[in-house]
Structure formats: structure tokens, C-alpha cells
Amino acid sequence: MKAVTKTGHTGSKTIQTGKGLGRVFTMRNVSLAALVIYFSVFMIYPIFKAFAGSMHDWNPLIGTYKWVGFDNFRLVLSDGLFWKSIGNTAVFCLVSVVFRIVLGLGLALLLSSKLVKAKDTLRGLFYMPTITPMVAVAFVWVWMFDPQFGMIDRVLGLDINWLKDPNWALPAVIIMTIWKDFGYAVVLYLGALMSLPRSVYEAAAIDGANAWQTFWKITLPLLKPMTLFIVITSLISYLQAYVQIMIMTGGGPGTQTYTISYLIFDEAFQKYKFGTASAMSVLLFLMTGILTILMFKASGDMNMEES
Amino acid sequence: MRIRRVLATFVATVSIIALSACGANGGQGEGQTDTKADKGLKTLGVNVKYDPNHLVNKGKPIQLEYWSWVDKEQDPISAMTRDYQKIHPNVTFKIVNVAWADYWTKVPLALKGKNGPALFAVHNSQDALLKPYMAPIDIPADQLKADYTGVPAHLENGKAYYIDTVINTGNIYYNKKLWKEANLTDSDIPKTWDQLVTVAQKLTKWDGSKMVQSGFNLNGDEASAGYPGLWQGLNYQKGELMFDSSGTKPNYKNETTKENMQFIKDLYDKYKVASTAFGVDMGQSFGNGQTAMVYQWGGFAGTLKLKYPDIDYGVFATPTFSEQTPFAYDRYNGESTPGVNKNQSKDQQEAAQDFLKYILANDKFIKDDAKAFNSFPAKKSLQNDPEILSMPIMAAIKPRIDRLIWPGPTPSTMESSAKKSFQDVFQNHKSIDSALDSTQALMEKDIKGTGFKSLEPAYAFYKEARR
Numbered sequence: 218m219k220a221v222t223k224t225g226h227t228g229s230k231t232i233q234t235g236k237g238l239g240r241v242f243t244m245r246n247v248s249l250a251a252l253v254i255y256f257s258v259f260m261i262y263p264i265f266k267a268f269a270g271s272m273h274d275w276n277p278l279i280g281t282y283k284w285v286g287f288d289n290f291r292l293v294l295s296d297g298l299f300w301k302s303i304g305n306t307a308v309f310c311l312v313s314v315v316f317r318i319v320l321g322l323g324l325a326l327l328l329s330s331k332l333v334k335a336k337d338t339l340r341g342l343f344y345m346p347t348i349t350p351m352v353a354v355a356f357v358w359v360w361m362f363d364p365q366f367g368m369i370d371r372v373l374g375l376d377i378n379w380l381k382d383p384n385w386a387l388p389a390v391i392i393m394t395i396w397k398d399f400g401y402a403v404v405l406y407l408g409a410l411m412s413l414p415r416s417v418y419e420a421a422a423i424d425g426a427n428a429w430q431t432f433w434k435i436t437l438p439l440l441k442p443m444t445l446f447i448v449i450t451s452l453i454s455y456l457q458a459y460v461q462i463m464i465m466t467g468g469g470p471g472t473q474t475y476t477i478s479y480l481i482f483d484e485a486f487q488k489y490k491f492g493t494a495s496a497m498s499v500l501l502f503l504m505t506g507i508l509t510i511l512m513f514k515a516s517g518d519m520n521m522e523e524s
Numbered sequence: 525m526r527i528r529r530v531l532a533t534f535v536a537t538v539s540i541i542a543l544s545a546c547g548a549n550g551g552q553g554e555g556q557t558d559t560k561a562d563k564g565l566k567t568l569g570v571n572v573k574y575d576p577n578h579l580v581n582k583g584k585p586i587q588l589e590y591w592s593w594v595d596k597e598q599d600p601i602s603a604m605t606r607d608y609q610k611i612h613p614n615v616t617f618k619i620v621n622v623a624w625a626d627y628w629t630k631v632p633l634a635l636k637g638k639n640g641p642a643l644f645a646v647h648n649s650q651d652a653l654l655k656p657y658m659a660p661i662d663i664p665a666d667q668l669k670a671d672y673t674g675v676p677a678h679l680e681n682g683k684a685y686y687i688d689t690v691i692n693t694g695n696i697y698y699n700k701k702l703w704k705e706a707n708l709t710d711s712d713i714p715k716t717w718d719q720l721v722t723v724a725q726k727l728t729k730w731d732g733s734k735m736v737q738s739g740f741n742l743n744g745d746e747a748s749a750g751y752p753g754l755w756q757g758l759n760y761q762k763g764e765l766m767f768d769s770s771g772t773k774p775n776y777k778n779e780t781t782k783e784n785m786q787f788i789k790d791l792y793d794k795y796k797v798a799s800t801a802f803g804v805d806m807g808q809s810f811g812n813g814q815t816a817m818v819y820q821w822g823g824f825a826g827t828l829k830l831k832y833p834d835i836d837y838g839v840f841a842t843p844t845f846s847e848q849t850p851f852a853y854d855r856y857n858g859e860s861t862p863g864v865n866k867n868q869s870k871d872q873q874e875a876a877q878d879f880l881k882y883i884l885a886n887d888k889f890i891k892d893d894a895k896a897f898n899s900f901p902a903k904k905s906l907q908n909d910p911e912i913l914s915m916p917i918m919a920a921i922k923p924r925i926d927r928l929i930w931p932g933p934t935p936s937t938m939e940s941s942a943k944k945s946f947q948d949v950f951q952n953h954k955s956i957d958s959a960l961d962s963t964q965a966l967m968e969k970d971i972k973g974t975g976f977k978s979l980e981p982a983y984a985f986y987k988e989a990r991r
Contacts, residue, residue, distance in 0.1 A: 470951035
């Protein structure tokens with residue numbers, strides 16, 4: 218390079234330009250630019266578009282885009298199905314999150330104890346459903362829930378038409394979701410358990426704490442940041458859940474298993490009413506935001522009380 | 525350092541290529557150059573004529589993309605592309621199969637740009653989504669009218685954007701093996717609903733309190749099968765229209781729908797020929813030989829061929845409430861000709877129009893379509909064709925053809941909301957009145973702003989409808 222810069226004015230200029238470009242096209246800059254472009258195109262732009270779309274009579278498939286102000290919000294908030302979907306979503310989220318936490322923590326404690334052998338195999342087995350695509354899992358569970366040849370009724374000796382029974386359809390979807398997702402909590406809790414300081418447990422043992430007291434007074438409080446993380450990520454994920462509803466029940470029987478995200482999907486991609494779907498998305502966005510803030514606030518208050 | 529730069533350059537290049545690929549337009553294809561205009565072939569057709577002795581795209585290679593939700597092996601259009609290529613070797617086709625659920629978002633978005641498919645399958649329930657991107661068929665309306673039934677309903681300012689190739693409607697599919705096992709013969713084929721109930725009872729089997737074979741099953745969520753399709757036919761049989769006199773407001777909540785819902789409920793509760801606990805999908809149950817009779821539209825023939833090729837089945841016309849001629853036997857819906865993308869290049873559109881003319885002038889296509897969809901040809905010259913009429917289903921439809929009503933390209937809510945109504949009554953145990961109330965409200969909400977107007981007044985016997 219240096220030798221070239223000495224060859225003359227023109228050559229020197231060329232190399233300097235090359236050096237400048239080299240400085241711009243570094244791995245860091247290119248990766249960063251790719252990420253910025255990705256997030257701008259697939260995250261930021263759609264969010265702003267949804268906000269704008271919520272104020273319009275909007276069907277991008279045929280180019281309809283007319284200003285309607287807050288009409289979509291009025292329509293959504295006065296729709297009984299919207300509130301029913303909110304109720305179903307609340308039940309779906311609450312039950313799924315609680316079971317994900319309880320099962321995840323329980324199995325993680327079991328795997329981290331000396332009682333269980335073949336820990337790596339079990340950890341892999343528990344995590345497998347989490348990495349399997351939801352579509353495939355949901356289809357398999359549809360067959361398992363089938364009242365004629367499904368495994369669940371046969372094994373348990375039941376006679377329930379799970380996905381067509383108004384009392385069992387939502388629980389059936391929740392059971393499948395818990396089964397698919399608990400491995401995520403197991404792996405995270407296992408990691409958290411392994412990183413807990415041994416000294417605290419040694420001190421507790423010296424003080425004469427039994428296993429139950431150690432769990433309640435030491436393990437659980439120390440796992441709080443991880444629990445909060447799992448609760449918040451689970452809530453965000455479950456508020457957006459619709460694939461399992463679409464495949465397993467189609468929102469039915471009737472509208473018994475409509476969740477807010479399935480309603481948004483139905484409104485946008487079945488009825489092509491993207492304006493009202495966007496208004497629902499904005500409301501869901503606000504709900505998720507408020508829930509997350511409340512969770513952080515509750516966790517902060519608890520920390521303050523403890524300290 | 526050098527490796528990182530190479531990597532950075534690689535990432536940047538790949539990104540640029542990926543982005544530029546999004547806007548790439550093939551279109552040239554791998555066909556051979558065609559120099560022979562005179563193919564020595566006869567002109568096809570009676571009124572809509574196709575003379576194959578010409579060059580398409582001046583003989584230069586061209587590739588037409590055709591999108592469809594129908595499986596390539598089942599789609600008669602795919603077969604026609606192969607025949608067409610034999611005549612015009614410079615034209616190749618790229619057939620893209622898109623799942624039905626995605627089709628109605630992917631296709632309009634693709635058609636918006638300049639690189640969308642030149643040809644695409646059309647379903648008239650999605651008329652409002654596709655029509656803005658369609659070029660009119662480049663054949664005079666008079667010629668189309670002379671050759672095909674139902675053309676006037678498709679004309680807009682004297683131009684047709686798509687027409688019906690075959691007339692599809694609901695029929696009863698029955699399992700011949702189960703029929704024989706119940707000692708039933710062809711003379712037992714029911715003409716009225718009462719007769720069907722009697723036959724269905726003979727075909728139903730129980731093991732204690734558990735049903736093991738259904739005589740007539742309506743369980744399922746398919747749009748045109750079971751209740752979502754049948755309610756319209758039952759109402760029409762009694763002269764009840766699907767829309768009010770304005771043509772824009774659904775007419776679901778009425779005494780006729782209530783009466784017919786009760787009739788279907790009786791099939792389950794009183795006559796016990798069906799059970800909500802007996803599986804969730806009547807088509808699957810029929811295919812597995814557990815259900816003896818189902819109400820299905822023509823497309824079911826394709827499903828049976830693909831998924832249950834061993835099932836030995838027959839088809840007979842949907843019964844009526846009495847042996848007198850009803851207001852209409854059922855609703856019909858045409859299978860549509862493919863659409864031509866008006867946003868594609870002039871060359872692509874011209875070649876696509878040429879292909880369209882070829883299939884409309886070609887009897888083979890209509891015959892294949894009729895067989896694939898168990899539906900009656902809309903082409904007049906084939907309506908008395910011995911080969912067509914030798915099919916039992918065609919013989920069943922033919923005498924009824926004038927008494928089948930088309931309400932227009934009805935929005936899908938007329939079926940999807942009816943499905944919810946059925947589920948509310950049969951699974952959620954709501955009262956019929958309450959289910960009809962909520963379904964009427966849902967249909968009204970969904971149809972608002974779609975611009976749909978019923979074509980029921982165009983039906984020849986419209987004046988006979990209930991008021």
C-alpha cells in the first residue's frame with residue numbers, strides 16, 4: 218500500500234479512497250447496518266404502519282386507505298367478541314404462565330438435584346418440544362385430541378370431544394401450549410440454579426435451615442430475576458399466540474377459543490379489515506406495555522421491601 | 525483483518541443480491557424459438573374459436589407464471605399448459621402452488637407489482653380482491669355468451685374478467701359398500717329429505733350408546749360442505765332468499781333458517797343418524813368408511829381421489845322437502861377461468877390471453893374440469909355430451925340445472941359465520957334463536973363496506989321467492 222502511495226498523485230488518490238471505503242465497510246458497520254435495516258423494515262416500519270392504519274379504513278390488498286379517525290377504536294371497543302377474546306387471552310396467559318413456571322422450576326430443581334441421573338438426556342428431551350415448530354406440534358395434538366382415534370381419550374379412558382367441546386376446547390389448547398413450552402423454563406431455571414452462590418447455601422446449612430426453608434427463603438428469592446424474565450417473555454409470547462388456535466380450533470366451537478391475537482389474524486387475513494385489526498394491535502401493544510411496566514414495578518417494590 | 529473484510533464484502537454482496545432478486549423479472553423462459561406459424565392443426569371451438577396456426581410472442585421464448593391453490597396433479601389448467609406447449613414450444617409455464625389459506629393475501633400483493641403472475645386461479649368468493657388487478661378476457665362477450673351459460677352475470681361494462689367453466693353445486697356422496705351392507709339398492713336413492721332420513725337410519729350403527737357408523741354426517745368446518753353449504757340450499761328449496769330486497773343485507777335470521785336448523789338438529793337428536801361426538805370431520809370420516817352419506821360440493825371428488833383412492837362411492841342429487849319442483853334445488857357456484865394480470869407486460873398479457881382463448885375453445889379442458897370437480901359443464905355444446913352424461917353425477921345435475929341459483933360472488937362470511945352458528949347450536953348448546961341472532965349480526969358486520977350486491981334478482985324464477 219505504502220509503495221503505491223508513492224507512485225504519484227493519481228495513484229495516491231485512488232488508494233486513499235480505497236482506505237476510506239475500507240473503513241466504512243468493516244464487519245462491525247456492515248453487521249450493524251444489516252441489523253438496522255432488518256429492524257427498520259420488519260419491526261419499526263410495521264409498528265408505525267399499524268398505528269397509522271388503525272386510523273384508516275385499510276385494505277392493502279386492493280389499496281384502500283381512507284382516514285376514519287378513531288372510528289376503528291370505537292368499533293373494536295364496542296365489539297363483544299373483542300372483550301370475549303380479551304377474557305380468553307387472560308385465562309390462556311395466566312394458566313399457561315403459571316404452569317410454565319411451576320413445571321419449569323420443579324423439573325429444573327429435580328434435574329439439578331442428585332436424585333436424577335441422565336440429566337443431559339432429560340434436559341434435551343424437555344427442550345425438544347420448544348424447538349419443534351408450533352404448526353407441526355399443533356397438528357399432532359389435533360390428532361391426539363381426536364375423539365375417535367385420538368390417543369388421549371383412549372389412554373385415559375375418556376369420552377371427550379376436546380376441541381369441539383365449549384368447556385374443553387380452551388383447556389386443550391392450553392395443555393398443548395404448556396407441553397410445548399415448559400422446556401424453555403426448565404433450561405433457563407437450570408442455568409440460573411447453577412449460577413447461585415454456594416456460600417449462601419452453606420451459611421443456611423450452618424444456621425440449621427431445612428430443605429423447605431432453604432427453597433423458600435433462599436432459592437426462590439434468588440431466582441426472582443429469572444422468574445420475572447420468564448413471566449414477561451411468556452406473557453409477551455402468549456399475548457401474541459394464535460397459531461395453535463388457528464390450527465386446533467379455528468376459534469371455535471363458535472367463538473369459544475378466540476384470543477386477541479387470533480381475532481386480529483381473523484380480522485386482517487380472513488376479513489381483510491386491516492384498519493380494525495390495526496386498532497386491536499395498538500390496544501394489544503398498550504396492554505403488553507402496561508403489563509410489563511406493572512411487572513417491573515411490582516418486582517422493584519418487592520426488592521425495596523426486602524432490602 | 526483481511527478475512528473480516530472479505531466477510532464484510534460477502535455479507536454486503538449477498539444482501540444486495542438478495543434485495544435485487546426481489547425485483548427480478550424472469551419472463552423469458554427456456555422455451556425454444558418457434559418459427560413455424562402453420563402448425564397444420566384445425567381451428568378449435570364453435571363461437572369462441574382458437575386457431576393454433578400462429579406464432580405467440582413472435583415465436584420468441586416466453587415464460588408465463590401461473591399461480592393456483594389447486595394441487596398441480598389435480599388442476600386441469602396444468603394439463604392444458606402441457607398441451608399448449610406442444611403447439612407453441614416457445615411458451616413455457618412456471619406453475620406455483622400456494623396454499624388456499626395464504627393465496628388470498630399473497631396473490632393480490634404479487635399482482636400489485638409488475639412481476640406478479642401473468643395467470644392466476646380465481647375463486648369468485650374473492651372477486652373484490654382480484655378484480656382490480658384483472659384484465660378483461662380478450663374475447664367478444666357475444667361469443668362467450670353463445671358458448672357458455674352464466675356469462676351475463678359476469679359482465680361489467682360489456683366485458684368479462686372471468687367466467688364459469690363448470691357449474692358446481694352440492695350433492696350427496698354415498699359409500700357403495702356400506703349401502704350394499706345395509707341391503708340398499710339404487711331404487712332406495714332418496715328423492716326427499718324424509719326418504720333420506722329413513723335410509724340414513726338403516727345406515728347408522730351403534731355399539732351400545734356409542735355410534736360406530738353414521739348414516740348422514742354433517743360434522744366439520746369446511747366452507748362448502750355440511751351445514752355452512754347446506755343451509756343455503758335448504759333455504760332456497762323453500763324459496764327463502766339469502767339476501768333481503770336491497771341485495772346487500774344478509775337474510776339469515778328468519779323462520780325458514782330456524783326451521784331448517786331444527787331439521788338438522790333432529791337428524792342428530794331425534795333420528796340419531798349423526799352425532800357431534802362422532803369425529804370432527806365428515807370428509808375424513810367418509811373417506812375412512814365410517815360415514816355412509818355426506819353433503820359435499822364437487823371439489824370433494826378431488827379430495828377422495830387424492831386422500832382416499834380406495835373408497836367406492838356414488839353421488840346422487842340432494843333431496844328436496846317434497847317431490848314438487850322447488851324454488852331452487854340449491855345454490856350453484858361456477859369454477860372460474862384463470863385471471864390475466866393487467867399489470868404484467870404487454871407480451872405476457874398477450875400470451876396469457878392466447879392461452880385463455882385456447883382453453884375456452886377447447887372441449888377437452890371443460891371436460892377435464894367437469895370431471896375434476898364433479899361439476900356440470902358451463903359450455904353449452906357439452907351439456908348434452910354422451911361422455912359427460914354417462915357420469916351419474918352429471919345425469920343428476922342436468923335436469924336441475926335451470927333451477928340452480930347463483931347469488932353472485934358472495935363474501936365468505938355467508939359460510940364462515942354459518943359454521944359458527946352450527947357450532948353454537950350443536951356444540952355450545954345455544955338456542956337456535958340465539959345462534960341465529962348472533963350470526964345475523966356477524967354477517968351484517970362483515971358484509972358492510974364490501975360493496976357486495978346479490979345477483980339473486982337475475983335468477984329466472986326470482987318472482988317465485990318467498991316475500
